[in-house]
Amino acid sequence: MLAEARPIGVGVRFQPRIAGPVLGPCRRRLGPRAEVHVELFAENRVVIVPAGIGTRTPRSLEDGQVVAARCYGEIVTLAPTGVALVAAGENLTTATLFRSWGEPLSPSRLASFPARPGTHVTAFVDGRRWRGSPGSIPLVRHAEIVLEVGPHVPPHHSFTFPRGS
Secondary structure, three states: OHHHOOOEOOOOOOOOOOOOOOOOOOEOOOOOEEEEEEEEEEOOEEEOOOOOOOEEEEEEEEOOEEEEEEEEOOEEOOOOOOEEEEEOOOOOEHHHHHHHHOOOEEOOEEOOEEOOOOOOOEEEEOOEEEOOOHHHOEOOOOOEEEEEEOOOOOOOOOOOOOOOO
8 A cells, every 4th residue: 555655745735724613513622532533635646634623722732633622523633643532422424523623615616625626526435435425425324425526546454443442
């Protein structure tokens, strides 16, 4: 798989800031969560999903990871790894994640990257092509979701989540 590795893109387009709202009730404790991994590729580069989506400031960070926040919404990211934490019992989609991030997601756009004419955003779930809208992918426990625009990047089939998650 090392031959399939892609570099992280440089600049704000590849490392977008959080500009979206905290969705759902903003709770003081994180509570039980399902972990989902989301990988983004544009122009043959990795797009970073930032730490802090779905959290309200002030936030405390250590080594780039959120260790405390004023409160946590129904979907959050604590590290810039692509792992999203979904509140137990919530039926959320990739559109929810992008809305909370403040970035667009549609069949023709992935964050700041438009699909070239005649192409579209391609999505994979657990290594299999997703035929619906990229925003309709359910965020279910241990799903490996890959979204790409531009040259095809062979999707990962799985992600190694921390033990006990």
